[in-house]
Amino acid sequence: MSDEMITLAHGSGGKLTHRLIEGIFHRYFRNELLLEAGDSAIFSIHEGRMAFTTDSYVVSPLFFKGGDIGKLAVCGTVNDLAVSGAVPKLLSAGFIIEEGFPLRALEAIVQSMAEAAKAAGVSIVTGDTKVVQKGCADGIFINTSGLGIVKEDIQLGLGRVRPGDRILVTGNLGDHGTAIFLEREQFGVQSSIASDCAPLNGLIGEVLDRFGTAVRIMRDPTRGGLATTLNELTKGQPFGIRLDERLLPVRDEVRGVCEMLGMDPLYMANEGKAVLIVEGEQAEAIAACLRSLPYGSDSAIVGEVTETYAGKVHMKTITGGSRIVDMLTGDQLPRIC
Amino acid sequence: MMNSIYSRYKDEEVTSRLVQEIQAYRGKPLKIMEVCGTHTMCISRYGIRNLLPDTIKLISGPGCPVCVTPSYYVKAAIELARRSDVIIATFGDMLRIPYQDSSLLLEKAKGRDIRIVYTPLDCMELALAHPDKKVIFLSVGFETTIPVIALSVLEAMERGISNYMLLTANKTMPAALHLLSSDEEIGVDGYLYPGHVSAIIGTSLYDEVAERYGIPGVVTGFEPVDLLGAVYRIMGAASGKPQVENLYARVVKPEGNPIAVRKMNQVFKPYDAVWRGIGTIPDSGLRLREEYGAFDAWRLLETSAESLENEPKGCRCGDILKGKCSPQDCKLFGKACTPEKPVGSCMVSSEGTCAAYYKYG
Numbered sequence: 240m241s242d243e244m245i246t247l248a249h250g251s252g253g254k255l256t257h258r259l260i261e262g263i264f265h266r267y268f269r270n271e272l273l274l275e276a277g278d279s280a281i282f283s284i285h286e287g288r289m290a291f292t293t294d295s296y297v298v299s300p301l302f303f304k305g306g307d308i309g310k311l312a313v314c315g316t317v318n319d320l321a322v323s324g325a326v327p328k329l330l331s332a333g334f335i336i337e338e339g340f341p342l343r344a345l346e347a348i349v350q351s352m353a354e355a356a357k358a359a360g361v362s363i364v365t366g367d368t369k370v371v372q373k374g375c376a377d378g379i380f381i382n383t384s385g386l387g388i389v390k391e392d393i394q395l396g397l398g399r400v401r402p403g404d405r406i407l408v409t410g411n412l413g414d415h416g417t418a419i420f421l422e423r424e425q426f427g428v429q430s431s432i433a434s435d436c437a438p439l440n441g442l443i444g445e446v447l448d449r450f451g452t453a454v455r456i457m458r459d460p461t462r463g464g465l466a467t468t469l470n471e472l473t474k475g476q477p478f479g480i481r482l483d484e485r486l487l488p489v490r491d492e493v494r495g496v497c498e499m500l501g502m503d504p505l506y507m508a509n510e511g512k513a514v515l516i517v518e519g520e521q522a523e524a525i526a527a528c529l530r531s532l533p534y535g536s537d538s539a540i541v542g543e544v545t546e547t548y549a550g551k552v553h554m555k556t557i558t559g560g561s562r563i564v565d566m567l568t569g570d571q572l573p574r575i576c
Numbered sequence: 577m578m579n580s581i582y583s584r585y586k587d588e589e590v591t592s593r594l595v596q597e598i599q600a601y602r603g604k605p606l607k608i609m610e611v612c613g614t615h616t617m618c619i620s621r622y623g624i625r626n627l628l629p630d631t632i633k634l635i636s637g638p639g640c641p642v643c644v645t646p647s648y649y650v651k652a653a654i655e656l657a658r659r660s661d662v663i664i665a666t667f668g669d670m671l672r673i674p675y676q677d678s679s680l681l682l683e684k685a686k687g688r689d690i691r692i693v694y695t696p697l698d699c700m701e702l703a704l705a706h707p708d709k710k711v712i713f714l715s716v717g718f719e720t721t722i723p724v725i726a727l728s729v730l731e732a733m734e735r736g737i738s739n740y741m742l743l744t745a746n747k748t749m750p751a752a753l754h755l756l757s758s759d760e761e762i763g764v765d766g767y768l769y770p771g772h773v774s775a776i777i778g779t780s781l782y783d784e785v786a787e788r789y790g791i792p793g794v795v796t797g798f799e800p801v802d803l804l805g806a807v808y809r810i811m812g813a814a815s816g817k818p819q820v821e822n823l824y825a826r827v828v829k830p831e832g833n834p835i836a837v838r839k840m841n842q843v844f845k846p847y848d849a850v851w852r853g854i855g856t857i858p859d860s861g862l863r864l865r866e867e868y869g870a871f872d873a874w875r876l877l878e879t880s881a882e883s884l885e886n887e888p889k890g891c892r893c894g895d896i897l898k899g900k901c902s903p904q905d906c907k908l909f910g911k912a913c914t915p916e917k918p919v920g921s922c923m924v925s926s927e928g929t930c931a932a933y934y935k936y937g
Binding site: 424426485495498501558559561562563565569 | 592595626694936937
């Protein structure tokens with residue numbers, strides 16, 4: 240399989256397709272439901288609430304420090320379920336592959352997905368593969384959908400947020416966005432910044448078990464960063480959010496690169512972080528709990544929910560002044576001069 | 577190591593002491609103008625404006641090169657972009673400037689070959705990779721970027737690259753600064769001088785302004801200590817003999833960067849440029865010298881007639897750029913004119929005054 244490539248024949252449903260499915264997908268994603276290989280995975284339904292989510296992954300470059308598109312595709316969907324208060328269980332994986340894509344790269348991606356799924360305790364139970372003509376996909380696109388179980392006592396929602404609640408993040412901001420930006424644009428900057436791509440269901444599950452309804456709502460601040468996610472939460476709401484710039488956890492290296500390029504870590508994507516709005520009085524205890532768990536060691540309280548600035552996000556800056564933290568219009572662009 | 581440099585200029589103790597001193601100001605009302613788009617942006621980002629006492633006003637001047645680019649330039653860029661043998665290479669900010677019902681971003685979505693570059697030197701490889709196309713760089717910017725644009729022309733010449741061109745709209749600070757300083761209606765009491773332009777041109781121009789118009793100024797950087805420190809020093813300077821101080825000595829030398837200036841003058845010559853919102857300012861722009869005429873993309877166009885087309889109705893970019901009013905004084909601000917649907921260029925550029933006020937409050 241050394242220099243082999245994916246060709247249109249691999250997507251046509253014939254022998255090559257089956258060889259691909261068995262040789263790569265079944266080999267790495269091994270589980271009973273998948274290996275029964277029907278058109279659908281059949282399983283017993285849970286009584287009570289379930290969570291269902293989907294996401295597509297088109298990241299470029301496909302392989303980067305700290306991960307790859309496959310790991311991203313598993314962790315991203317697992318995390319969407321986790322921040323919704325669900326225990327992630329089953330994933331689907333759909334692949335759209337450009338003809339000429341190296342088989343070796345596909346195998347590496349699938350292996351990475353299998354490892355991520357194992358780490359998260361989920362199974363990939365159904366999937367699909369299509370091959371498109373050269374130029375019609377950027378190497379490979381992946382879609383994952385996920386199913387999870389929402390326990391009875393979980394109550395999360397914007398309606399539960401109150402002034403006096405505090406905002407927590409589970410670690411350093413902007414790692415993934417900055418890492419990808421550096422790899423993609425080749426600025427000639429040498430850095431060890433790596434994507435923070437990671438499954439958070441263990442971390443979040445533990446916090447929900449211990450603190451229950453003290454957690455009001457959670458999100459994973461991916462594209463657009465923490466600033467965008469918080470704006471999505473406050474839009475049209477009778478409360479606002481006030482951040483304290485000095486409390487935001489950002490790696491020195493990320494800060495340095497962002498300063499140099501004129502980017503703002505608040506708007507850089509995170510793929511292994513969650514933001515939680517929690518009951519004010521429990522905030523310190525929850526933060527301490529997060530810090531004791533894997534993927535949570537740099538957790539910090541970064542702000543609070545306020546009655547003022549309703550519908551908006553404000554920030555006390557490092558000078559003691561104040562500014563709005565708005566949503567971006569388009570992509571962040573590096574400074575010109 | 578880099579962060580220790582930044583952190584020194586963000587130091588909480590120093591900034592809070594500066595804020596205290598500034599808030600204790602009891603002198604006459606002061607109007608301080610910054611003439612650098614990045615300063616406008618940083619002042620807003622650090623929330624400095626609302627820390628100042630009522631007697632000190634920070635107003636924004638025409639420091640954003642994209643904001644002062646007239647609309648006929650965007651029209652020319654779009655016209656060139658529509659040619660099948662052209663690749664447009666540009667800084668990102670230019671993409672969203674509206675012209676009638678189009679913009680370079682919309683043209684890009686329609687399939688025209690328009691690429692974002694971070695330095696004009698990136699255009700060399702682009703030109704070599706596409707010998708059948710003309711790679712045209714949208715040459716906008718003040719003295720900070722002009723030397724590297726000059727370098728790109730010299731490099732293209734040395735490497736025999738004949739399909740690289742510039743569509744120029746570069747401008748220089750001195751003439752504009754004289755214009756602003758002599759306008760009594762604006763009434764500037766002190767300047768925050770641009771950090772990176774000064775790194776190129778040095779500080780002698782500012783001594784001239786202090787002597788001729790009696791306006792003091794401080795060259796400063798982009799960190800909170802730099803900005804608050806500059807306001808604090810102007811507060812003190814306002815009562816005595818007008819002085820120029822350099823708080824950005826870690827980057828700016830009094831003589832500037834003579835090599836960069838030489839390259840700039842080798843490739844470009846001054847002309848009377850049109851500044852959006854302000855009008856024609858003599859000797860305020862740069863175009864390619866005759867010996868570099870082969871790189872001039874204006875030659876590809878039927879007309880390079882510079883004109884100030886009518887600004888959109890109600891748009892007050894012109895007054896805002898001169899510091900005569902603030903964005904909130906414009907009826908369109910935040911309503912008909914937002915970053916998503918900008919009417920004037922002050923809102924489009926990420927360092928435009930209106931964009932900074934809108935984004936940071």
